Amino acid sequence: MTSSIRFLMCAPDHYDVDYVINPWMEGNVHKSSRDRAVEQWQGLYHILKDRAVVDLVKAQPGVPDMVFTANAGLVLGNEVVLSRFFHKERQGEEPFFKQWFVEQGFTVHELPKDLPFEGAGDALLDREGRWLWAGYGFRSELDSHPYLAKWLDIEVLSLRLMDERFYHLDTCFCPLTDGYLLYYPPAFDSYSNRLIELRVPAEKRIIVDEKDAVNFACNAVNVNRVVIMNKATDGLKQQLKTAGFEVLETPLTEFLKAGGAAKCLTLRVTEPIIPDHRAIATIESRILRLEGHLLDSGLINRALDLIVEGGGSFQVLNFNLGEQRQSTSSAEVKVTAPSHEVMETLVSQLIDLGAVPPPQEVxxxxxxxxxxxxxxxxxxxxxxxxxxxxxxxxxxxxxxxxxxxxxxxxxxxxxxxxxxxxxxxxxxxxxxxxxxxEGIRTVRKTESREQRNTQEFSFMASGVSSERRVELVVEQIAWEMRQIRDQGGKVVVTAGPVVIHTGGGEHLARLIREGYVQALLGGNAIAVHDIEQSIMGTSLGIDMKRGVSVNGGHRHHLKVINTIRRCGSIANAVEQGVLTSGVLYECIKNRIPFVLAGSIRDDGPLPDTQMDLIKAQEEYARLIEGADLILMLSSMLHSIGVGNMTPAGVKMVCVDINPAVVTKLSDRGSVESIGVVTDVGLFLSLLVQQLDRLTSRYQVAQLV
Structure with a gap:
């Protein structure tokens, strides 16, 4: 028939599954039937011959995937961008496809040798010719997209592929006549799905489910109002029929074993140029520099993983490896993102790792x-x-x-x-x-190998574990607190009422009395239950010595609140002899500043409790200033709040029986922070014992 539409195909004369370069090939090596493959290919060929012109490129031995001509290149008008295959197994196809395009009179554009791009498998024209959808993530690099925009003078919209089963864009995405789109959303990241939804109206988006997706329903050939595919469910066929399309199914199961179907087996070589299109690529690139022990600290791996996982791509421009054990390494990395929005997010995260632009850049x-x-x-x-x-x-x-x-x-x-x-x-x-x-950098401490591996009393590396020996952790914390006290430093404690309930109050009071604590942060509750224990001998109505409920004990906390309110303040209660022991007593007697931040659930509250949230935050921040160590004791909300106020460089220890709390603090990323999953009463008891041992050793050393 006479048609202005032309396709390029390649007979499966040498087709087989000879290797594994995608998930579909796994388990199918040399399990494809050549006879069935020829029969199925002929079925597709004749369907297309009835509706378009089909040209053939000669099959070549040694390149069995040459049958998938969609990957030969990307055609628009008389221009073609030749593919640069990602896998070496397919790179042998490139000269044969190039020869065909040259012989047909196309202007051939070739990408840099190490920049993967797999043709119309990863670049699909909107069928109205308004823009080019370009995929990346598995076979094609994002950095190829600006070349496409420039050479083909068309707007390029970049879509990130997320599911390795759908390694090419045409396996999960099929633009159709009149602006319709057949696609499988789970194959893309959230940014790409949002971009699709912005460009294609809801009434023209035909979404396939997984059952159709894995049968490569999206790997379809669209000729006007006909959609040719391997297989479709009745539901999908009805959706397409409602949109005005005729569905033609033709079995291509032998080619599914290699990860391809109807679209993969064809390349449309008559793509008309629309006069009003423009060369636009929203892609943005920046060069960033990383310095430090990039390899043994894993910093370079974390940075590159972050780029890829965040939807970008990278190119390492320079890498200078430190020559000596103490030498640092440096790397310059070109970061590419599909939009300014994604780039800003990526760069913000890379800045957190210490990345900076080259000095001359900004x-x-x-x-x-x-x-x-x-x-x-x-x-x-x-x-x-x-x-x-x-x-x-x-x-x-x-x-x-x-x-x-x-x-x-x-x-x-x-x-x-x-x-x-x-x-x-x-x-x-x-x-x-x-x-x-732009123009922002974070200053990250570069540790030497000796500091990381051999310093006997270096503060523990960041992390959370309930399996570490608590005694070993406590030993290091005690040593650190002793050093800070003796050097006139500052330890801030954030504590919750569990400290009192677990019997840790007497130990915390002793730490304050002996000069190990320079500020106390908490809520109304820790003060109430500390004072209840001091005055009534109970905490939440439980006798702290016998561990049994006291008759009427549930009223005790309200009685002590009333007592302190009558005194006017905790300090007045101490001065009047009403409060004679406990954590808050020691704070008053030793002039240790404290802040009690109130909440909506507080009883009373105590007159010292700051119920203005903003003022409480300001007072917390003031007491945190200059801290060398912050000890967080079983108070999730107050600990997380303090963590957010604290700059890097301040050692932090979070102790809680709930692993989720210490994990939350560890996720801040500070290398000086650790989490200890244990009972806080036990922790404080061990801490006091360890400090006693350090004191004894010091006294013995003095005598010697």
Missing amino acids: CDINTETVTLPGVAPDDFYVTTIYPTEVRVNCQWVKVQKQRMDGAIVVSNTPQGPIAQCKLLRDLQVGDRVIVGT
């Missing part, structure tokens, strides 16, 4: 001015726990008051530029807030 950060009090510009940079520096007037300026989840405000003073963290609620009209991620 001379100044970008800022926008606050126009509403307490409201930052939309694209403001969100701070982390790590010490941060920003680029101002081609110089790095250290950010003051570092903390998590703030904005960075830059101001000019006679002494030079100043940058500092501010919470959103503290932003004022006129503040210059940093937006985007």
Whole structure:
């Protein structure tokens, strides 16, 4: 028949499953029937011959997958971008396809040798010719997409593939006539699905389920209103019929064994140019630099994994390996993302790992001015726990008051530029807030191998485990607390009421009395139950010595609240002789500052409890300043809140019987933080015993 539509096919003269380069090939090596393959290929060939012109490229020995001509290249008008196959098993096809395109008069574009792109298997034109859908993630690299936009003068929309079964875009995605789309959403990441939904109206999106997807229903050939595929369920056929399409099924099971079907076996070589299309690629690339012990710390692997898992791709431009044991390594990595939005997210995460742009790249950060009090510009940079520096007037300026989840405000003073963290609620009209991620770096401590592996009393590496010997962990914490006290440092304790319930109150009180604690943070509850134990001998109505309920004990906490309220404050109760022991007593007697942050569930509350949440946060932050160690004792909400306020470099220990609590704190990423899964009363008892041992050793050493 006469038709303006032409396809390129290759007879399966040498087809077989000779190797494994996708999940469909596993278990199918040399299990394909050549006769059935020829029969099924002929079925597809004749269906297309009745509706279009079919050209043939000669099959070649040694390249059994040449039958899948969709991967020969990408055609638009008289231009073709030749494929660069990812796997060496298919790279032998390239010269044969190139020869065919040249002989047919196409202008052939060739990508850089090490930049994979697998043709119309991973690049599909919207059937109205408005844009090009381009896949990446398994066989084609994102960095190839700008070349497609430039050479073919068309807008490219990048889609990230997530399911290894659908390793090419055409295995799970099929644009149809009149702007319809047949596709399998679980094959894509959330960004790609959102992009699809923005470009294709809901009424034109035909979604297939997994049953149809694994039969390669999306690997279909569309000729006008006819859709040719391997197999479809009745439900899918009805959806297509409702949209005005005729479905033709033709068995292609022999080719499914190699991971292909109707679309894979064809390449449309008559793709008309639409006059009003434009070369656009939303893809963005940046060069970032990493320094440190990149290999043995795993930093380079974490960075590259983060890029790929976040929807980007990378190219390592330079890698300089440290020559000596103490030498650091450096790497320059080109990061590519499908959009500015994804790039900003990736770079923010890489900055957390210590990545920075090359010095010559950025001379100044970008800022926008606050126009509403307490409201930052939309694209403001969100701070982390790590010490941060920003680029101002081609110089790095250290950010003051570092903390998590703030904005960075830059101001000019006679002494030079100043940058500092501010919470959103503290932003004022006129503040210059940093937006985007350019010109920002975090300062990560580079540890030597000796520090990581051989320092006897180095603070434990970050992590959480309920299997570590608690005694060993406590020994290291005790040693650290002794050092901090003797050097005039600062230990802050965040404690929950479980400390009192488990019998740890007397041990915490002793730590305060002996100078190991310089500030106490908690809620109304720990103070109430500490005072209840001191005055009534109970905690939550349980006799702390006998471990039995006391008649009427459930009222005890309210009685002690009333007593303290009558005194006017905890300090007044101590002064009047009402409160004579306990954690809060020791704080008052030893002038240790404390903050009790209130909540909606508090009884009373005590007169010392700060019920203004913002003021309580401010007072917490003030007492955290200058801390060398924060000891978090069985208080999930207060511990997490304190963790978010604390910059990197402050050692943190979270003790809780619930592994989820210590994991939450460990997830901050600080290398100075550890979690101890154990009973907090037992922990405090062991801690006091270990401090006693250290004191005894010190006294013996003094005598000697």
